[in-house]
Amino acid sequence: xxxxxxxxxxxxxxxxxxxRRHRLALAGALVVALLLASxxxxxxxxxxxxxxxxxxxxxRAPFTxxxxxxxxxxxxxxxxxxxxxxxxxxxxxxxxxxxxxVMTGALIGIAAGYLGxxxxxxxxxxxxxxxxxxxxxxxxxxxxFVPPTLLSISLVIGLTSxxxxxxxxxxxxxxxxxxxxxxxxxxxxxxxxxIMLRELLPNAAAPILVAATLKVASAVLMESYISxxxxxxxxxxxxxxxxxxxxxxxxxxxxxxxxxxxxxITLTVMGFNFLGDGLRDALDPRLRMDP
Amino acid sequence: xxxxxxxxTGLEVHFPIRSPFLRRRTGTVRAVDGxxxxxxxxxxxxxxxxxxxxxxxxxxxxxxLIDPTGGSIRFRGEEIAHHTPRQLAPFRRRMxxxxxxxxxxxxxxxxxxxxxxxxxxxxxxxxAKDRPGRVAALLRTVGLPPExxxxxxxxxxxxxxxxxxxxxxxxxxxxxVIGDEPVSALDVSIQAQIxxxxxxxxxxxxxxxxxxxxxxxxxxxxxxxxxxxxxxRVVETAPREALFFDARHPYxxxxxSAVPEPVPGGRRTRRVPQxxxxxxxxxxxxxxxxxxxxxxxxxxxxxxxxSRIVSPGHAVAxxxxxx
Amino acid sequence: xxxxxxxxLLQAVPLLVGVSxxxxxxxxxxxxxxxxxxxxxxxxxxxxxxxxxxxxxxxQPVHVQYVKWATGIFSGNWGYTFFGGxxxxxxxxxxxxxxxxxxGSALSVAIVLGLSVGVLGAVKRYxxxxxxxxxxxxxxxSFPTFWFGxxxxxxxAIELRWLPSGGMWELxxxxxxxxxxxxxxxxxMVLALVITATxxxxxxxxxxxxxxxxxxxxxxxxxxxxKARLLRHAFPNAAKxxxxxxxxxxxxxFSGALVTETIFGWPGMGRLFVxxxxxKEYPVLMGMMMFTAIFVILGNLLADIAIAAIDPRVxxx
Numbered sequence: 001x002x003x004x005x006x007x008x009x010x011x012x013x014x015x016x017x018x019x020r021r022h023r024l025a026l027a028g029a030l031v032v033a034l035l036l037a038s039x040x041x042x043x044x045x046x047x048x049x050x051x052x053x054x055x056x057x058x059x060r061a062p063f064t065x066x067x068x069x070x071x072x073x074x075x076x077x078x079x080x081x082x083x084x085x086x087x088x089x090x091x092x093x094x095x096x097x098x099x100x101x102v103m104t105g106a107l108i109g110i111a112a113g114y115l116g117x118x119x120x121x122x123x124x125x126x127x128x129x130x131x132x133x134x135x136x137x138x139x140x141x142x143x144x145f146v147p148p149t150l151l152s153i154s155l156v157i158g159l160t161s162x163x164x165x166x167x168x169x170x171x172x173x174x175x176x177x178x179x180x181x182x183x184x185x186x187x188x189x190x191x192x193x194x195i196m197l198r199e200l201l202p203n204a205a206a207p208i209l210v211a212a213t214l215k216v217a218s219a220v221l222m223e224s225y226i227s228x229x230x231x232x233x234x235x236x237x238x239x240x241x242x243x244x245x246x247x248x249x250x251x252x253x254x255x256x257x258x259x260x261x262x263x264x265i266t267l268t269v270m271g272f273n274f275l276g277d278g279l280r281d282a283l284d285p286r287l288r289m290d291p
Numbered sequence: 292x293x294x295x296x297x298x299x300t301g302l303e304v305h306f307p308i309r310s311p312f313l314r315r316r317t318g319t320v321r322a323v324d325g326x327x328x329x330x331x332x333x334x335x336x337x338x339x340x341x342x343x344x345x346x347x348x349x350x351x352x353x354x355x356l357i358d359p360t361g362g363s364i365r366f367r368g369e370e371i372a373h374h375t376p377r378q379l380a381p382f383r384r385r386m387x388x389x390x391x392x393x394x395x396x397x398x399x400x401x402x403x404x405x406x407x408x409x410x411x412x413x414x415x416x417x418x419a420k421d422r423p424g425r426v427a428a429l430l431r432t433v434g435l436p437p438e439x440x441x442x443x444x445x446x447x448x449x450x451x452x453x454x455x456x457x458x459x460x461x462x463x464x465x466x467x468v469i470g471d472e473p474v475s476a477l478d479v480s481i482q483a484q485i486x487x488x489x490x491x492x493x494x495x496x497x498x499x500x501x502x503x504x505x506x507x508x509x510x511x512x513x514x515x516x517x518x519x520x521x522x523x524r525v526v527e528t529a530p531r532e533a534l535f536f537d538a539r540h541p542y543x544x545x546x547x548s549a550v551p552e553p554v555p556g557g558r559r560t561r562r563v564p565q566x567x568x569x570x571x572x573x574x575x576x577x578x579x580x581x582x583x584x585x586x587x588x589x590x591x592x593x594x595x596x597x598s599r600i601v602s603p604g605h606a607v608a609x610x611x612x613x614x
Numbered sequence: 615x616x617x618x619x620x621x622x623l624l625q626a627v628p629l630l631v632g633v634s635x636x637x638x639x640x641x642x643x644x645x646x647x648x649x650x651x652x653x654x655x656x657x658x659x660x661x662x663x664x665x666x667x668x669x670x671x672x673x674q675p676v677h678v679q680y681v682k683w684a685t686g687i688f689s690g691n692w693g694y695t696f697f698g699g700x701x702x703x704x705x706x707x708x709x710x711x712x713x714x715x716x717x718g719s720a721l722s723v724a725i726v727l728g729l730s731v732g733v734l735g736a737v738k739r740y741x742x743x744x745x746x747x748x749x750x751x752x753x754x755x756s757f758p759t760f761w762f763g764x765x766x767x768x769x770x771a772i773e774l775r776w777l778p779s780g781g782m783w784e785l786x787x788x789x790x791x792x793x794x795x796x797x798x799x800x801x802x803m804v805l806a807l808v809i810t811a812t813x814x815x816x817x818x819x820x821x822x823x824x825x826x827x828x829x830x831x832x833x834x835x836x837x838x839x840x841k842a843r844l845l846r847h848a849f850p851n852a853a854k855x856x857x858x859x860x861x862x863x864x865x866x867x868f869s870g871a872l873v874t875e876t877i878f879g880w881p882g883m884g885r886l887f888v889x890x891x892x893x894k895e896y897p898v899l900m901g902m903m904m905f906t907a908i909f910v911i912l913g914n915l916l917a918d919i920a921i922a923a924i925d926p927r928v929x930x931x
Contacts, residue, residue, distance in 0.1 A: 129632030189383030
């Protein structure tokens with residue numbers, strides 16, 4: 001009857017089988033793995049110090065000088081090194097923002113779904129209200145208010161994008177809480193927090209994992225938006241977003257300076273999106289977009 | 292009954308029907324509408340009726356999984372119908388439940404060990420060190436190997452899962468276990484095993500059972516007494532033999548006639564009630580059964596029959612039976 | 615139907631209250647409060663700030679301020695800009711046409727393109743076209759709008775010199791429709807990209823769902839032609855989730871418009887927002903937050919009413 005509930009090990013093989021069929025998702029997983037590794041080992045991989053200036057070496061084109069494989073920027077800094085270190089920054093923001101988003105969204109979704117009644121109404125009205133504001137507007141206003149540090153930027157992105165997660169989790173909890181194992185926990189006298197965190201949360205893991213993956217993609221994108229508009233990561237710290245802003249000034253003469261960080265953002269966002277899409281297909285047939 | 296473990300009087304569970312807009316109350320479903328029950332220590336009471344008659348809701352209300360709208364629930368002499376969750380905590384140990392669907396009643400993301408350790412964690416019994424031992428003992432009690440603790444519910448068959456559900460219910464050494472159709476989702480061959488397990492445990496641990504069932508045949512094996520429910524009310528309560536051989540309520544008689552006859556040749560005329568069960572949102576006036584009753588009289592549609600004692604322990608709510 | 619519209623209108627009230635509370639709260643949580651521009655300016659004397667506070671009513675208790683501000687919002691008095699002291703609502707409304715033009719043209723392109731791609735994909739499911747379209751949509755959804763914009767400028771304005779790189783009109787050609795259209799092409803393309811991708815995905819799944827229902831099989835069994843089946847039977851049923859999408863996507867459209875307008879120097883609300891942010895023009899920022907939120911609420915309301923008009927079941931819930 002309730003075989004619809006995912007069970008751990010028995011499904012692992014099936015999930016992997018479904019995931020493997022999805023070639024783009026595999027490619028996404030590979031890209032994500034490479035990006036994470038390059039961010040982790042950026043100091044080792046970068047050929048130069050990303051902040052080292054040398055105005056004599058401005059605007060080297062890519063592939064012309066072995067010391068600067070991807071050329072140099074307007075201050076003579078090595079583009080590859082900046083890309084690697086910028087990736088570190090962008091991915092850190094993406095991951096921290098994702099954790100914030102998922103934790104906030106999951107807690108609010110679980111509370112609304114399990115407690116029901118007034119709590120549900122109030123929380124979901126709050127979600128509806130937050131969703132009325134265009135995210136970039138909300139993000140920029142708050143980002144402009146707080147001093148831009150890596151942590152504050154991540155938190156601001158996380159706290160303006162949890163609403164979808166809470167809706168997804170709430171829907172899942174509404175379905176789960178009618179199951180008898182929840183009634184059994186109540187009959188044993190389990191507290192509400194125990195039921196929400198120990199009984200319900202692990203069962204909502206699949207949709208949360210999918211949302212988390214897709215949220216990294218959107219957080220990286222959001223970071224690049226606000227950095228591009230000047231309210232995100234501040235120079236001299238490199239992020240892909242502010243590299244693009246700098247590059248915009250020399251756009252007509254040295255386009256590669258803009259092409260490279262943009263390509264890095266696109267690749268990252270795509271990697272996480274493909275991975276998330278594949279995970280959704282593999283983990284949770286009910287959430288699937290395409291049958 | 293002197294030694295009543297549980298005494299339920301006038302239990303009511305009403306669910307509001309609300310309009311989709313502004314949540315105005317537009318009606319009431321009287322799922323349980325004045326139920327009286329008694330269970331003695333160590334005995335088995337069967338609660339029987341068609342689906343939708345309110346028997347499961349009655350069971351869940353007794354366990355306070357659903358809040359009763361009215362009436363009294365006295366357990367071990369204490370009124371618990373209006374206890375707060377904190378006040379209920381000690382009673383949770385004394386009253387447990389085994390569910391119908393062994394697939395939905397075990398958390399798929401927990402190991403069997405985790406599921407069986409939960410009662411001890413919740414009630415802070417023992418410490419983390421001795422829990423594996425307690426879990427192993429529980430598994431042994433229900434006839435499963437201790438290694439089962441490391442595995443997940445989906446690795447077990449339906450019957451094995453139901454054993455795990457029973458083990459969980461027994462963890463806190465309750466006085467009363469409510470079985471909500473505990474075998475109806477199992478294969479017939481497995482049903483007998485589980486029934487026998489429950490009877491053995493009853494004898495060993497002195498448990499009282501409330502067996503909720505739609506199946507009179509199952510009940511005939513296990514029950515000491517039987518209560519028959521129809522549309523939120525108990526229409527007849529009797530010791531097992533009295534119910535099977537001297538049923539007084541037309542509804543009970545109809546139910547009995549629908550049971551397949553175990554003795555070939557000993558045919559009974561089937562008396563199937565006409566029509567459908569009315570909605571509990573709009574129950575008929577008077578006796579709820581009168582629109583389908585072959586013996587309905589004018590008074591039946593006006594006045595709900597009070598319970599009359601036919602013989603010791605045998606009570607019927609029917610106008611046909613002289614008060 | 616009238617009852618349904620009234621009910622939905624009533625349900626929008628708590629949303630409006632919530633939106634105004636968040637807007638008001640943000641303004642007062644801002645460092646320096648709504649007067650940051652003055653308090654952070656060293657040339658302004660403390661007593662002047664006190665005077666300004668009284669003029670703006672900021673010496674009153676918070677709830678009084680909120681009520682005054684909120685009633686102002688609903689009666690058309692949205693406050694005044696710090697620079698120039700112009701009514702905020704006027705400043706926003708004069709930017710509205712440019713934004714509506716851009717959003718409208720991008721949305722029309724996206725709906726036409728996205729619907730065709732999605733429906734074709736659904737009809738020829740798992741064909742080469744379908745695979746390319748679904749993969750392409752996922753690619754498009756991963757593109758940072760501003761980067762795509764920069765690339766478009768690079769290719770079409772700088773390298774090929776086919777189209778202008780920004781603005782709304784050539785100098786001296788203000789009001790010329792032809793010039794406007796030329797300037798509209800690139801921003802429309804950029805803004806439409808992501809929306810097209812979303813629409814094609816939703817249209818595909820909406821049609822796939824409808825096409826497998828019993829009434830479609832019945833229509834086929836009756837001998838209804840494929841074209842009529844698609845237009846007369848599938849379309850009205852698949853339209854519902856798509857209309858809902860129209861309402862839900864509105865905030866994304868505003869976000870996208872903001873980024874697009876910044877890249878192309880398009881003088882719309884998004885540009886206004888970014889400029890106001892740079893000048894710490896809190897009244898304008900808050901006014902725009904409220905404006906877009908109210909716009910979104912009304913958009914969703916209209917979408918719901920349109921759905922109810924198509925499907926009588928929705929009216930009864």
